[in-house]
Amino acid sequence: MKNTIRFFAQISLILGGVLVTQTVLADDVKVSVNGMVCGFCAQGITKKLNKTEAVEDVKVDLENKLVSFKTLKGKDVADKDITELLTSAGYTVVKIERNKP
Amino acid sequence: MKPSFWRKANLRTAIGLSVLSTGGAMSYGAHAHPVVFADGTAIMGHHHGKMSGLEIVYSPNWYTGFGLEVEKSPKHSSLLGRASYLAWRGNFPDLQTNFYLTAAAGKKWQANDGEIQSRDKQHLSSLAQWNVEWDAEDRDYYGRIKYAQHFETERQRNDETLVRIGFAPYKANADEPAIWGMLEWKSKSNNRFQTAEHDVTPLMRYFYKNALFEVGSSLSGKFAFNYMYHFF
Numbered sequence: 001m002k003n004t005i006r007f008f009a010q011i012s013l014i015l016g017g018v019l020v021t022q023t024v025l026a027d028d029v030k031v032s033v034n035g036m037v038c039g040f041c042a043q044g045i046t047k048k049l050n051k052t053e054a055v056e057d058v059k060v061d062l063e064n065k066l067v068s069f070k071t072l073k074g075k076d077v078a079d080k081d082i083t084e085l086l087t088s089a090g091y092t093v094v095k096i097e098r099n100k101p
Numbered sequence: 102m103k104p105s106f107w108r109k110a111n112l113r114t115a116i117g118l119s120v121l122s123t124g125g126a127m128s129y130g131a132h133a134h135p136v137v138f139a140d141g142t143a144i145m146g147h148h149h150g151k152m153s154g155l156e157i158v159y160s161p162n163w164y165t166g167f168g169l170e171v172e173k174s175p176k177h178s179s180l181l182g183r184a185s186y187l188a189w190r191g192n193f194p195d196l197q198t199n200f201y202l203t204a205a206a207g208k209k210w211q212a213n214d215g216e217i218q219s220r221d222k223q224h225l226s227s228l229a230q231w232n233v234e235w236d237a238e239d240r241d242y243y244g245r246i247k248y249a250q251h252f253e254t255e256r257q258r259n260d261e262t263l264v265r266i267g268f269a270p271y272k273a274n275a276d277e278p279a280i281w282g283m284l285e286w287k288s289k290s291n292n293r294f295q296t297a298e299h300d301v302t303p304l305m306r307y308f309y310k311n312a313l314f315e316v317g318s319s320l321s322g323k324f325a326f327n328y329m330y331h332f333f
Contacts, residue, residue, distance in 0.1 A: 035192025037238050039310050042275035043331055044138025044163070060275045062240060065194060089139050090163030092192040 027076065031067045032094040033086060036060065041091070048089040052077060065094075134158065134329060135185030135201045135234065136166035142332045149302070150323030151175055156183075163187070170205075179228060181207035198237035205230040209253060227254045232261075243267030243281065262288045267306065281306035283315065 036042065042060035045067055049058045054075035059068045067086070071077050077085075083093045137143045137160040145156045154172035161167075164187040172179045183205035191198040211224045232249035245265040252258050264286045273279035283304040290297040302325050304317030314328040 033192075034194050035190070035197045036275075037195070037197045037240055039273075039275050039279065039308060040138065040331060041197070043311050043333060044141060047141065047333060048139055062274050063272070088163065090187075090190060090192075094194075 027071045028099040029069055029071060029077070029082065030097045030099075031082060031086065032065055032096075033067050034065065034092040034094055036062055036065060036067075036091060038062070045086065045089050045091065048085055052081075052085065134166075135168070135183075135203050136160050136164060136187045136199075137331060139163045143329055144332075145329045146327065148324070148326040149300075149319070150325075158183075158185075164190070170207075175212075177209055177211045179207060179209040181205045181228060181230065183230075196237060196239045199235070201232075201234040201236075203230075203232045203234065203249075228252070240272040241269055243269075243283070257291060260290045273308075276310065279306075279308040281308065283317070285317075 045060055046058045049055045054071045054077050055069050057070045079096045086093050137158055139162050142159045147154050152174040156168050156170035158166050158168040166185040168183040170181045185201055185203040187199055188202050189200040207228045209226050209228045229252045232247055234247040236245040247263040249261040267281045267283040269281050283306050285302045288299045300319045300321055302317050302319040304315045306315045311331040317325040
């Protein structure tokens with residue numbers, strides 16, 4: 001009996017985790033950006049992207065010239081919109097890559 | 102014409118805040134960052150010798166900036182409103198370069214003789230200023246050139262040229278503290294280049310996320326302290 005309960009509890013946890021992940025996160029987006037050279041650039045870009053409801057966990061990597069963030073499921077941000085956001089922040093988008101979780 | 106009570110009171114408050122916020126250090130009118138970032142606000146202070154100044158700048162987008170600056174020395178105090186336009190930006194893989202145009206206007210209270218001691222002995226004049234500025238920066242090197250003309254009613258035109266070069270001993274990422282060595286050359290000429298002052302100031306710049314400050318001393322022995330804080 002104990003083993004059966006444990007089995008169902010584990011299955012529930014696994015399914016719950018998968019469900020939560022699929023509900024919360026859609027894409028892992030990496031954008032190559034030209035013109036980022038300092039912390040103020042990073043701050044401006046982070047502020048701009050954080051204003052978008054679908055975007056979470058913005059990170060700026062000056063070394064690799066990358067802006068990465070996650071998008072929420074059901075609120076995806078199109079490449080065109082990402083380019084527009086970063087252009088309106090004063091930077092040039094070179095390439096956009098997406099990884100599905 | 103004497104300044105109204107309201108104007109005097111506000112200038113006094115602004116100068117008081119400037120001096121308080123910088124611990125009473127002295128400044129040089131080096132207007133540092135004409136445009137912040139889209140919807141960004143920054144506060145900047147600059148100090149050199151016996152001059153101190155404080156400026157607040159707001160940028161509604163990435164290419165314009167609007168600032169209000171107060172400046173004080175023993176012989177004068179001034180209040181300037183400033184509008185800057187980032188006319189061109191070059192974004193390259195490891196480099197950003199910008200060309201700015203700025204216009205400013207305001208008022209200056211100048212002591213008639215010696216230091217400012219009483220409001221009755223001051224001379225009030227209107228100020229206008231324009232400048233062009235170019236900067237380029239990667240994660241190793243920094244360069245800035247600025248040329249400005251200041252006009253005062255009933256007084257002569259002043260010209261100002263500033264050149265800055267900088268070097269970072271290591272490449273800091275966005276979330277790491279950065280250190281820069283800077284060398285600033287500044288020339289001010291009065292009365293259409295008839296008299297000129299030159300000053301060279303080595304500075305150390307410390308930069309972490311949204312805060313920056315610089316400390317140095319000019320070759321003529323003037324202490325320099327500048328800071329900048331970007332509100333998130």
